[in-house]
Amino acid sequence: MGKWTRRAFITTGVLAGGALAVGVAIRPGHRAPKVAGQVTENGEVLVSTWVKIDPSNKVTLIAAHSEMGQGAHTALTQMLADELDASWEDMRYMEAPAIDEYANWALGKGFLLGDADIPAALVPTVDGAMLQIAKAMKMQITGGSTSIRATGVYGVRVAGAAARELLLQAASDAWGVPLSQLDAKDTHIIDRNSGKRAPFAEFALAASQTAPSATPTLKTPDQFRIMGKSRPRLDIPAKVDGSAVFGIDAQVEGMKYAAILAAPVFGAQLLSVDSTEAQAMPGVAQIVSLDDAVAVVADGYWHASQALKTLKPQWSQTDNDATSSESLFKQFDQSLAEAFDGGSSKADVDEGDLPAAFASAAAALDATYRVPFLAHACMEPMNATALVTDESCQVWIGTQNPLGFRYEVADAMDMDVEQVQIHQHYMGGGFGRRSISDSAIQAAKIARAVGEPVKLIWSREEDVRHDHYRPAVASRFRVALDDQGQIAAWENVYHEKHEPAEAPTIPYMVGAQKIHAVDSPTHVPFGAWRSVDHSQHGFFTEAFFDEVAIAAGKDPYEYRMSLLEGKPRHQKVLRTAAERAGWGEELPPGKGRGISLQESFGSLVAQVVDVTVRDGKVSVDRVVLAVDAGFAVSPDGLTAQMESGVNYGLTAALYGEITIADGAVQQGNFHDYLMVRMADSPEIETHIINSGEAWGGAGEPGTPGIAPALVNAVFDATGLRVRELPLSKHDFSDFS
Template identity: 60%
Template sequence: MGKWTRRGFITAGVIGSSALVIGVAIRPGHRVAELTGSVADEGETLVNAWVKIDTQNQITAIVPHSEMGQGAQTALTQMLADELDACWEDVSFIEAPAEDGFANYALGKGFILGDTEVPAILMGSVDGLFLQLTKAFHLQITGGSSSIRATGVYGMRVAGAAAREMLLAEAALTWQVPVDALQTKEGKIIHKATGKQAAFSEFAVQAGRREPPAKPKLKAITEFSIMGQSKPRHDIPAKVDGSAAFGIDVVVDGMKYAAITAAPVFGGSIIRLDTAKAESIPGVLKVVDLGNAVAVVAEGYWQAKTALASIDVTWGKTANDDVDSEAIFAQFQRDINAAKETGESHEDLIIGDPVRGAEQWRVVERQYTVPYLAHACMEPMNAVASVVGDSCEIWTGSQNPLGFRYDVAAALDLDPENVSFHNYFMGGGFGRRSVSDVAVQAAQISRQAGLPVKLIWSREEDTRQDYYRPAVMSEFRAGLDQDNRPVSWENIYVDKHDPAEAPHIPYAIANQKIHFVDSPTHVPFGPWRSVDHSQHGFFTESFVDELAYEAAQDPYQFRRDMLGGHPRLLAALDLVAEKSQWNVPIGKGRGRGIALQESFGTVVAEVVEVTVQEGQVKVDRVVIAVDPGFAVSPDGLKAQMESGVVYGLTAALYGEVSLHRGRVTQGNFDTYNMLRMPHAPVIETHIISSDANWGGAGEPGVPGTAPALTNAIYAATGTRVRDLPVSKYEFDVEFREENNLSS
């Protein structure tokens, strides 16, 4: 029982004898670009949306994304409820368990096997067809700002609309009236002519036996009643009274505590351990040698941590023991120079002929760098694991629950069927919690200790054993014609990840060459909020700004003049200029900087205002114009913009993970600085609903922040920050006020 839509597969069923369940499996070919590499074959599906309507007319959405503060679970539920015409007060949601059913199989093996983790509401809706559709690829990721624009648009809305149509069809049959004589409103079906009405639940069972519609009709924006409203987030009440359960809060029977130190040089391993002192400390149960890390299991975390500090570890030599940040950047420079000499590089984008194709009256060359960055989630990495025989249970907060499950199974050589996973709130994710290393460690420790353990990383461990936003060098060469218009743009950089379009520019420059070289280091890579956009936004929007000044033009107008083919970007840029009063002078020692970046389907234009006094930069105000296509939850979008700005400012002002003798120098927050309230700017967000394809929210606030900041610093001081973070620089407020175009 099911039908393909253009984008997915809809199924319907009846649970027990009482409730309607609709599921939507999303078809490949429309998946978000950054996940493409994880999907091997045509026929594999990415995410599912589910809805259940029970006999009490209570509606439950099953959301396949985890919550790290981005509010996606509530917003996704809004999308489903609106298409269904549900009564919002009667709608709730649960997070999908880590089952294949929520990733690739439309219904997971777990359901058939009767896995107790599967919510009972799904039992009985098993449809063998689904299992034949797909192969496992074990992906259930919350990242890439994908919740709304993929799961929401292609899953949640479709599920809601399909359910509504099936209920309407059943009501029409029962009441013997045409479907178009009926309407739906707030969980009820109403006969327009007579006002006769009944709850959805009255038709749920019969509706569940119908063939689902192939193309349920989605609402137009003007018909929305729940989408576009700022509904209070469901997860917030538990987050103000201490009751919200994060991974670190989990307690299971018989659980002990573990502290850990991994090899300080990535790739290192233990050659000798002196554990005598640690083992004599009261409460210590076991010292565990993981090969590349040593852990202590004790009755309490403090005992484990104290004992760990007493262990004398001899780490083996590695090839990277002498590597420091300077050597890494020197390597980047060598590799870029070599590529320029030999012409051997990877092409990103070629338009026209950037080398010879235009009359270059003047050439501008610049180089920029960004350092490695740690994620610094407020909740240090942790996981609870219990390995008993050939089965394992994991409790933690994950952006990729299913992936964790399979990674743990692989690391411990267990059948994935015997690994169960329980997901919890994440005290920050930002990409870090898509990597399963801590869960794997916890499972290995549990196995060796023969006990359930809660492994908690210290803050220092969290900073030093991350999967980092890469350090990157990027070089530009642009040609200006006689009228100071850019006619060519060449960019070469090291290290490419995702999204592929991150280094691309929206500006109409006739000749472009964007290329990159591989320049691998021993520092582990991880997705970091906005991924490649975080560095390329800084690079390209800094260089465009420099070109504007080189051309003696206003940086806003300069960009504006090159945005002919991009009405959304132009509208956002114009709005941010208007709202920031770009054309109104702001005085000596102050400056405004502007930046524009589209990422994850959302356009963000940003103006940062700074005051620089005695060399110190104070960010006064940040104004954002954001076009996500449509804002499902306007306040949620604003919150994400505010969050992205602070995340971006923290990185731009202070963020630097440096390497010395192969190891990360920074440790706690005294050396890895965070923006705090006294330095936080006022942030204003202005939303544009262009009705373009709906974009993401969690990441797009980040990329424009660093360049808008450094462009503002330039406007205020004449100092151009080309190597982040800003804290490396000293400032001169007096330097160039006569040439301050934005004030």
């Protein structure tokens, strides 16, 4: 099947559909001894692939999602507990090992089939096919805000309900009473007639001998006991006493420490390195040259990092040695202009007669928006610990895709995947960055050269300069307004199309519209950055839409509402945020209020931002946010994700800018790549709407809407239209 990318997977429904028709009859939920051997110990019984029960009646969910603070472990455990009728106190979570059997097929099912109605008889076949595809993609991804809406909805809930049915059947058999007489409650089976009560654990073994149903009866929302209520996060206690073990904390007997410097210009190779001085420094064990980087291995990280500074590497020349942010943005503008002039582009949407609409327009707008490259800047710098022998390669790391890393490390090391083992850890931030295996591969190569375990730690500078970046993007709009102030035509050309495919689209009623993408490649590596393409398009479309509203002489909120007719869910989210924020109130001079609406990852988020512009400085006073994720499995978890998503997007909107000069990243640390800190973080008020629609994501949807609401508020306060982020590039000194 060759190498699959996540994007190829998401966009190749036809191919996957073909696979379904063939029907690969391997079903998730089988309990091969191979799987049981890897996930059970001390008398635990694997009831299904997802669920194990120990002799003391503790239930563990085994799911292929990693924890980077988004709360997925806890929310998924809630979903299992509820469907299983287990007590919350009896629940545990275990992250699935990086083996094919735990490829997250349910995620693929969510993406490809969504709410498609699959005949019950076909469900096992469909699930089996999904597992095959997920295996082929080495997919064990935590990303795309999918843990709850895909794995939770299509996997964990089903697994919980199925295990409940198995346990009830096993009890019915053991007690010789009809199934209809039994209830499952608080991790126990209860006989309603006799009052007899026994723990799940008593029936676990018998239950594990029967195949679970792929179509058990799920609970309806009115039957939920645990879903929909906030539960304290399972991972928090270990995160307040220093005991949580992150990748950087891995301890391997006899390990050495490595510091690394990669070629400043992406694509350059290491030609040679003068390491004379470093070799003589205390603690230094070895200098290891890689294709595009050089590392110092020492008895401790500090010695390694000190010696690294003395190296004199020679890098190869590249075609990008003179590339700069300025040259790239010139290139982007030219690419967009060519597309507008009829050059080749690929349309996301192409409806109606644009030329006619522009020809008869009462007014027209033409504006170009720009965003810079962004690094992820996870608090935990990239790192990995590795031990490589002739027979095996072990990597200790926190990753968003353990199975994918296992295959990628095997490829890079020219080893069989069976020889590679990934030891998963907590992640000190992920945001998309920890789905890229670069540090794992470096650590493995260095460890092989050294022949001893090595912990590789990137300096913050390395982390900022060798990220895979949210791309710098320009996006040009042209809009025709008719004499009623309605949008007769909406045209948008941009470059850097990744995912989700619908990110540039708008929910509003317009006449003709054409949204199209062009290629304008750069040498700067791309990485998924919290909310991916929405991170730029949310800003572009919702800020420009504000301009259109103002040009049409309308209130930005009312204008949005009027163009969302027939979309009550959108309207309710927008109205909730506006009303709670007091939209329409008169504000004192120097203050401004802006609004945005974003649909992403299956969830709707509206934000109203209040700013003060004083002493030449913009401060963000308050964010009122409404979110409809269909159903909030953990309301506090969803709220926390909104707060987090807002501050992540706010850092980018206020300060975030990675610039390129001479082909390389110029920033290096938190003094020149600034973060929102406590003093400039706003009060964030979150209102949750449980619409009952299909469940959406939480980790990313809070991020895209803050930048447009912010610049719209700045416009409201100052009359200055910010079309280029970050805000720190703009001069507000006229506003005292």
